[in-house]
Amino acid sequence: MADEKNGAGAPKPPAPAPSAATPAPASKPAPVPTPVANAPAAAAPKAAAPAKPAAPAKAPVPAPVDAMGEPLVAALAAAVPGAVVSAKKMVGQTTVEVAADKLVEACRHLRDAETFTFLVDLTAVDWKARDPRFDVVYWLHSFDRGNERVRLKVGVKDGEACPTVSGVWETANWMEREVFDLFGIAFEGHPDLRRILTWDGFQGHPLRKDFPVEGIDTGAAIYPDRYPEGGGPGPGDKNRKTVS
Amino acid sequence: MSEIVGTVGAVEDSGDTMLGLREMELNFGPQHPSTHGVLRIVLKVDGERIVSARPDIGYLHRGTEKLFETETYPMVIPHTDRLDYVAAATNNHAYVLVVEKLLGLEIPKRAQYIRVVLDEMQRVSSHLLWLATAAIDLGAITPFFYTFREREVILDLFEDYCGARLTLNCMRVGGLQEELTPGWIEKLRAFTEDLGSKIDEYEDLLTENRIWKERTIGVGILNTERCIAWGVTGPPLRAAGFKWDVRRAIPYECYPELDFEIPVGKNADTYDRYLVRIAELRQSRRILLQCCDWLTANPTGEIRGKVPRVIKPPVGDAYASVESPKGELGFYLVSSGGNKPYRLRVRPPSFINLQALPEMARGHMVSDLVAIIGTIDIVLGEVDR
Numbered sequence: 212m213a214d215e216k217n218g219a220g221a222p223k224p225p226a227p228a229p230s231a232a233t234p235a236p237a238s239k240p241a242p243v244p245t246p247v248a249n250a251p252a253a254a255a256p257k258a259a260a261p262a263k264p265a266a267p268a269k270a271p272v273p274a275p276v277d278a279m280g281e282p283l284v285a286a287l288a289a290a291v292p293g294a295v296v297s298a299k300k301m302v303g304q305t306t307v308e309v310a311a312d313k314l315v316e317a318c319r320h321l322r323d324a325e326t327f328t329f330l331v332d333l334t335a336v337d338w339k340a341r342d343p344r345f346d347v348v349y350w351l352h353s354f355d356r357g358n359e360r361v362r363l364k365v366g367v368k369d370g371e372a373c374p375t376v377s378g379v380w381e382t383a384n385w386m387e388r389e390v391f392d393l394f395g396i397a398f399e400g401h402p403d404l405r406r407i408l409t410w411d412g413f414q415g416h417p418l419r420k421d422f423p424v425e426g427i428d429t430g431a432a433i434y435p436d437r438y439p440e441g442g443g444p445g446p447g448d449k450n451r452k453t454v455s
Numbered sequence: 456m457s458e459i460v461g462t463v464g465a466v467e468d469s470g471d472t473m474l475g476l477r478e479m480e481l482n483f484g485p486q487h488p489s490t491h492g493v494l495r496i497v498l499k500v501d502g503e504r505i506v507s508a509r510p511d512i513g514y515l516h517r518g519t520e521k522l523f524e525t526e527t528y529p530m531v532i533p534h535t536d537r538l539d540y541v542a543a544a545t546n547n548h549a550y551v552l553v554v555e556k557l558l559g560l561e562i563p564k565r566a567q568y569i570r571v572v573l574d575e576m577q578r579v580s581s582h583l584l585w586l587a588t589a590a591i592d593l594g595a596i597t598p599f600f601y602t603f604r605e606r607e608v609i610l611d612l613f614e615d616y617c618g619a620r621l622t623l624n625c626m627r628v629g630g631l632q633e634e635l636t637p638g639w640i641e642k643l644r645a646f647t648e649d650l651g652s653k654i655d656e657y658e659d660l661l662t663e664n665r666i667w668k669e670r671t672i673g674v675g676i677l678n679t680e681r682c683i684a685w686g687v688t689g690p691p692l693r694a695a696g697f698k699w700d701v702r703r704a705i706p707y708e709c710y711p712e713l714d715f716e717i718p719v720g721k722n723a724d725t726y727d728r729y730l731v732r733i734a735e736l737r738q739s740r741r742i743l744l745q746c747c748d749w750l751t752a753n754p755t756g757e758i759r760g761k762v763p764r765v766i767k768p769p770v771g772d773a774y775a776s777v778e779s780p781k782g783e784l785g786f787y788l789v790s791s792g793g794n795k796p797y798r799l800r801v802r803p804p805s806f807i808n809l810q811a812l813p814e815m816a817r818g819h820m821v822s823d824l825v826a827i828i829g830t831i832d833i834v835l836g837e838v839d840r
Contacts, residue, residue, distance in 0.1 A: 272769045273559045301771045302556050329683050332774070334800040336789050348787070350774060350802075354683075358704040362774070382686030385810045393520075408513040408839060417521055424525050426518070 275301040283325065283361060290324065291317045306362040311373060314365050318349070318379045327351040327361065330380035333387060335367075335394045339420045343368040345396055349376070372399040393418040478506055481821075485514050489592045489825045492835030496812070496828075498821065505824060508816040510809055515839035523799040528554055528628060528766040531796065536622035538801060539837040541584050543619075544570075544577035545779040547626040550799075552707060553775035553786040554628045557768035565756035566630035567708040572643070572746045573616075573625055574777070575739040579650070580609040581780035582732045582739075586657060589729070589829035593670045598660050605653050608646050615639060628766055630759030635750070644747045650740050658733060671726035675815040675827035678723045685811040689782025689804055690735065691831060694720035694727040701778035715742050725830040732832075767794050774802075781805050781832055801840060805833040 278284055278300035284307055288295040294313035299306055309317050321327040329352040336346040343366035353359045367373045375398040377383040387398045388407040395416035398404055406413060415422055481498045484490040493514035499506040519538065523531050535550045536543040548570060555562065562570075583602040590598040610620040615636055617625040625631065661667045677687065679695040692699060700717045702710045718734030720727030768790040776785030782804030791797040808831050815827050 273557060273771065273773075274769060275771055302559070302773045304773060306772070330686055331776075331783070332785060332787060332800070332802040334787060336798045348772075348800075350785075350787070354699065360705075360774075362772075380686070381684045382807060382810060385806065406513075408516040410513065417518055422521075424521060 273302045275299040275306075278305050278307075281305060283359075286325070287317060287320060290320050294320075304360065304362060306364055308364045308366070311365050311367060314363075315374050315376060315379065317363070318376050321351060321361070321363075322379055325353065326355040327353045328380075329354065330376070330382050330386075331360065333376070333383055333390065335390045335396055335418075337394060337418065337420045343371075345369070345394060347373050347390065347396065367396055372397040374399050375401040377401055392416070395419065483508075483821075483824065485511075490828060491588060491833060492838075494809075494828070494833070494835055494838070496824070498824070500821060503820050503822075505816050505819055505821060508813045508824065510812055512806075512809070512835075512838050515835045517840065519840045520799060520801065523796050525795065527794045528768075528796065531799065532626065533622065533624045536624055537836055538803065538840060539581075539779060539781060539784070539805065539834045540621060541834055542577045542581040542780050543621060543623040544573040544625060545777050545784060547623065548574055549775060549777045549779070549784045549786050551626045551628050552777065553773055553788045554766065554768060556775050557771060557773045557788055557790055558628070558763075558766070560629050560762065561760050562630055562708070563757035563760055564709065565750070565753060566758045566760070568746050568749050568753075569631055569635065569758065570626060571708055571710065571713070572743060572750070573613075573623070575742045575746070576609050576612065576643075578739050578780045579736055579743075580606050582736050583609075585732060585780075585829075585832045586729075589826075589832075590661065590667075592825045592829045593667065595661065595664070595667060598657055601653070601656055601660070605646075605650065612639065612643055612646070615642070627759065627762075629762035630757070632759075634758055640747055640750050643743065644751075647740055647743045647747065651737070654733065654736050654740070661729070662733075668726060670823075670826055671729060671830075672722075672724055674725040674819060674823050675830055676722070676724050677811055677815050681811070681814065682723075685814070686807045687782070687811050689778070689780070689808065689832075690728050690731045691723075691808060691811075692782070693718065694731045695723035696721045701776055701783050705776065707775070707777060713742050713745050725826050728830045765794055767792060776802065779804060781834065781837070782808055801837075803837045803840060805831075805835075805837040806840075809833050809838055 276299060278298040279288075279295070281298065281300070284295060284298040284305065287307065291313055294309050294317040296308040296310055298308065330349065331352045332348075332350040334348050336348060338344055338346065345367040347365045347367055349363040349365075351361050351363065365373060373396055375383065375387060377387060377398070378400070384401070384403065385407060387401055388403070388405060390396050391398060391401075391404055392406040392408050393416055405411065409417070479500050481500055483496040483498050485493040485495040490496070495511040495514065497509040497511055499508075517537075519534055522534055526534065532547055532550060535546040538546050583606045587599040587602040590596075613623055613625075614620050616639060617623050617633060619625075625633075677685075677691060677695060679692070679697040682692045682695050682697065688699070688701075696719050698717050698719050701707075703717060715738045718731050718738060720731050768788070770790055770792045772787065772789040774785055774787045776783050778784075783802065784804055785802035787798075787800040787802065788796055789798040812827065812831060815831075816824050819827065
């Protein structure tokens with residue numbers, strides 16, 4: 212990807228004004244401003260505004276633009292009907308939101324037909340108040356398409372399972388275990404879904420936003436007068452801190 | 456992490472094992488000098504042959520990604536030092552790249568060159584440390600003394616530049632904090648010119664060494680296809696003959712202006728990974744010399760771009776990666792528009808490369824496992840985060 216270089220080389224959808232989404236970087240037919248169900252896109256103009264005066268005038272603030280017209284996205288939508296929910300592009304990186312029930316099919320298509328043979332990374336993001344609560348994020352790489360990369364996102368509700376892609380890319384095995392461990396998202400069909408970084412018997416999922424950042428008393432009972440055994444600062448405890 | 460099993464315990468009576476005895480389950484680590492940290496491997500062995508190896512990690516988990524979410528953008532940088540703690544500069548670099556990408560910042564040329572110098576020095580020092588420890592694991596103590604002699608010079612140069620030897624905290628969003636100290640480039644050039652003959656010395660010790668070759672050739676083979684399936688990047692991927700390096704594939708900073716090769720191996724074994732890393736030392740030396748020339752010819756200039764006083768990237772997400780000494784090190788940043796990352800994920804090459812260990816170790820002797828752990832070049836700070 213030529214525009215994959217760094218912040219400076221990124222495509223420049225100039226300024227977050229509503230009209231700004233029009234001069235899209237590459238050859239894309241009629242980009243629409245993105246009213247994606249995602250928090251980032253929705254809040255974009257609001258947050259960019261305060262950053263503007265501090266930033267130098269000539270450095271445009273990157274903003275997402277619609278990418279439904281990209282050939283890759285169009286091909287995916289055609290090959291796996293119902294898979295693509297939305298697509299947007301920001302700083303030269305395409306993000307495709309995929310329906311959870313079509314995820315494995317879409318991944319297989321991308322791997323076999325579009326040569327995305329390398330799963331770079333798999334992680335999750337906790338949006339706490341949003342429904343579905345989590346985004347599981349996949350970052351794919353194709354060696355044959357000139358090192359092109361594409362990001363997939365799947366919305367997963369709290370308590371629901373996400374289909375595993377460890378059958379598509381073996382490397383997803385540990386990555387999914389890590390997401391399971393730290394976010395508490397189960398992966399349906401995973402061959403070995405155990406905790407990986409914390410220990411078996413650990414209570415809670417540390418990267419959830421409602422997990423206290425100073426940690427929990429895991430039964431060591433250092434302060435038996437303050438915390439029940441095996442518990443930590445409870446939701447009403449003033450010692451409990453959360454990351455927002 | 457999994458349940459604690461006894462140190463040595465009989466598992467099952469399969470009858471047709473090598474010695475006609477039972478398979479044994481054996482704990483390798485977490486307190487074992489050759490696991491390079493607190494890595495525990497649960498081995499199932501038939502005599503001395505490995506039937507299965509199951510890595511058990513998490514002993515050094517510090518919740519770094521959780522901590523990222525509580526710190527402002529500049530405050531995250533020192534935390535990144537402590538991921539791959541023998542290559543702090545590349546960690547800093549990958550992190551500042553992703554923030555700059557989301558901010559759309561332009562980095563001054565001089566800062567780019569100094570960053571590349573720091574990266575490549577870090578690569579040399581990391582590979583030297585790898586060579587020292589991997590050789591000592593296999594009983595060759597001498598390379599340790601040779602490589603630490605040179606590593607010491609690099610650490611002194613780091614100390615001279617930023618005051619720290621390991622946890623450098625040397626990069627800032629938008630550029631660098633400090634200009635080079637007077638005479639620093641000359642010292643670096645003297646060291647770099649000398650480095651070529653030093654690398655020859657290491658090769659004299661090992662490359663044609665019969666014991667070294669017998670311990671490494673044909674051990675821990677992982678071909679290109681399997682590397683890609685397991686997401687393995689860095690020297691193990693290149694040793695399999697696949698010419699792929701983030702510095703060339705997804706170029707960043709001033710790498711496109713620099714002239715260097717991507718060394719590859721062909722047999723995908725431990726010996727080829729050794730050769731690839733030695734060749735990378737020579738390529739890093741080449742890059743360092745070119746950077747010295749450029750920095751001497753351009754002795755002044757901005758080292759920090761126009762950075763907002765409070766760093767608040769726009770709402771959105773971005774991923775940026777560098778070629779760290781271990782492989783592709785990436786950061787995935789999700790910003791909600793505040794002054795702290797909403798989510799900052801590290802793509803740790805050590806963690807992902809380690810996943811291929813069971814496949815590489817299967818069928819080998821327990822003593823080969825030591826060579827295989829060494830050849831993946833893991834740092835537990837990055838595996839466990």
